[in-house]
Amino acid sequence: MFKQQPGTRQLLEWLCRTPSTTTYRINLLSSSISDFTAKLQQTLSTKYQNIPKVFHINGIPEVICIPKVDGVSTSPLKDLKEIMVDSSCGAAILRGAHIFAPGVLSMQSGTKLGEKVNVFVDLEGKCKKGTNTFYESEQKVFVGIGEVKMQRYQLYGENVANHGIAIEMDSNISGVPSIGDLSSNDALLQxxxxxxxxxxxxxxxxxxxxxxxxxxxxxxxxxxxxxxxxxxxxxxxxxxxxxxxxxxxxxxxxxxxxxxxxxxxxxxxxxxxxxxxxxxxxxxxxxxxxxxxxxxxxxxxxxxxxxxxxxxxxxxxxxxxxxxxxxxxxxxxxxxxxxxxxxxxxxxxxxxxxxxxxxxxxxxxxxxxxxxxxxxxxxxxxxxxxxxxxxxxxxxxxxxxxxxxxxxxxxxxxxxxxxx
Missing domain, CATH: 3.40.50.150 (Vaccinia Virus protein VP39)
Incomplete structure (x- = not known):
């Protein structure tokens, strides 16, 4: 699959890590770099004390880049309940996304709106949709901490929501800002x-x-x-x-x-x-x-x-x-x-x-x-x-x-x- 030459192992390890830079492309026909930068800085300031400083790329004036956030927790917090997501959802979380309803595999009973939870990824695919019990495995990986926006009854069973944010992420272990997707007609996450x-x-x-x-x-x-x-x-x-x-x-x-x-x-x-x-x-x-x-x-x-x-x-x-x-x-x-x-x-x-x-x-x-x-x-x-x-x-x-x-x-x- 990969040509065996010096650097192959480095490449494979790199593929497993999250890109540290988030980029937005501004539609310069309808907006400006300064306008979207101001919107972006305002969003970042509501979530982080140490606001990452956005930067630009010479030669591509429509691009705004956001670096990683410093000082994020890489371990689950004690006494918080758990939720489990699949690997594709986990990858999106590490890129700064929130968790939408279809991505929540399991949530512990009694989890309340507004409650903080530890978020884990099921890399083995063993977690059954809707379960409230959790297994221990080296393939169960902590990815971040979020706030509950939907409860179990809204996620599982008949006639449930299949859209909307279920967990709004506060932070993730990659350090990529957890601000979701700010895409609009004026700018696009790309x-x-x-x-x-x-x-x-x-x-x-x-x-x-x-x-x-x-x-x-x-x-x-x-x-x-x-x-x-x-x-x-x-x-x-x-x-x-x-x-x-x-x-x-x-x-x-x-x-x-x-x-x-x-x-x-x-x-x-x-x-x-x-x-x-x-x-x-x-x-x-x-x-x-x-x-x-x-x-x-x-x-x-x-x-x-x-x-x-x-x-x-x-x-x-x-x-x-x-x-x-x-x-x-x-x-x-x-x-x-x-x-x-x-x-x-x-x-x-x-x-x-x-x-x-x-x-x-x-x-x-x-x-x-x-x-x-x-x-x-x-x-x-x-x-x-x-x-x-x-x-x-x-x-x-x-x-x-x-x-x-x-x-x-x-x-x-x-x-x-x-x-x-």
Whole structure:
């Protein structure tokens, strides 16, 4: 799964740790950095005495970064009742989220509204939904302390709530500020490499741009914002449910340049449509100025990785889909057009392996520098020349990145130009 070379163990340990930096992307079409910074500082001041000082990134003016909070407790408090959550909920808690109703696996009887509780993660998956008894195990891990907003009768049984905050976190062991998600039309909680990815694409006003696998639409909205809602942006995802996620963002922001379709991007290229208007999929060859392919992947990069049920068979399936998508992307791209290929995975097969495959299969595609640079070079001895390794971006352990002040998820970005 991971290329066995110096640093592999370091990478695996890093994947199990929580990113220490929280990033928001500001919609500069509707808000300003100063306005959202003031809102953010106010929220932090209500929870912490030592308010973490937000910082900004040179070259990406729409980003605000929040560092860790100092002095958080890493042990459960004596005499507090317990609640248990699953591993995916636990990972979200460590990233600063509160606990929503579906995430609460168990809660002790008699737990009252407003009561402080110790929050544990069930890494083994042994805890039965709705139980009020708890087992002891090395795989039962303390993650933080929160305040009860829903009681047992609201969480379990028939006709119960499946939405809303059940536990509002006061703190977590990672030190990431427990402020929940402050996303709105003016700002979006987003992983830093995902923001860099769209900056690498560098969409320009008036262009025709395709986001091939767009749900939930966070990168799509960034594309529209950088184009100042001037041009045409086509956003696709395979299912109606996922396409609807993007449509809701479209409606909320009242974007004029964005069109959303539920369509399988592995079937997107129609050789008979050459020269036709970009109205509805499938599309003809050479239809787009820029294409973002943030491909379906194993997601082995989404930290903290508390548990995983991915199998070797599943890992092998992703490159097959990625190749189909890339083949369509190359055909859809105009000459001198830009293709950005990215994943939130750290496996060589899904990243450097895909870059090498494109260069071998499509001589018309040239690998270029994925500017602006914030990650690190590609893996060595993977088929890419040394200069090609320097062109791509890998986000990994902090000391591996070019911008060491931002600690985020594992991610990969590459950029191609179609030269003929």
């Amino acid at each position: 992983n830093f490499p995902s923001i860099v990815c769209v900056r690498v694409l560098d969409p320009q006003p008036g262009e025709i741009v395709l986001d091939m696998c767009a749900a939930p639409g966070n990168k799509t909205t960034h594309i529209v914002e950088l184009m100042r809602d001037n041009g045409t942006v086509i956003a696709l995802d395979k299912t109606e449910n996922k396409a609807d996620l993007i449509r809701r963002k479209l409606k909320a922001n009242n974007f004029k340049s964005l069109k959303v379709f539920a369509f399988d991007s592995t079937k997107l290229l129609n050789d008979n449509n050459e020269g036709s208007e970009v109205d509805t999929p499938p599309f003809g060859p050479c239809s787009f100025d820029r294409i973002l392919l943030d491909a379906p992947c194993s997601a082995i990069g989404n930290r903290p990785l508390l548990s995983s049920n991915i199998t070797p068979k599943m890992l092998k399936s992703y490159p097959k889909v990625q190749k189909k998508l890339l083949r369509n992307a190359v055909g859809l791209l105009k000459i001198n057009g830009v293709l950005v290929y990215s994943t939130c995975s750290v496996t060589e097969e899904e990243n450097e392996g895909m870059v090498q495959w494109v260069l071998e299969q499509f001589p018309e595609m040239k690998l270029v520098e994925a500017m602006p640079y914030f990650g690190g070079p590609g893996i060595g001895e993977c088929g890419l020349a040394e200069d090609q390794r320097q062109f791509v971006q890998r986000f990994g352990p902090t000391e591996y990145n070019r911008h060491s002040s931002v600690d985020s998820i594992g991610f990969f970005i590459s950029k191609f130009v179609k030269i003929s």
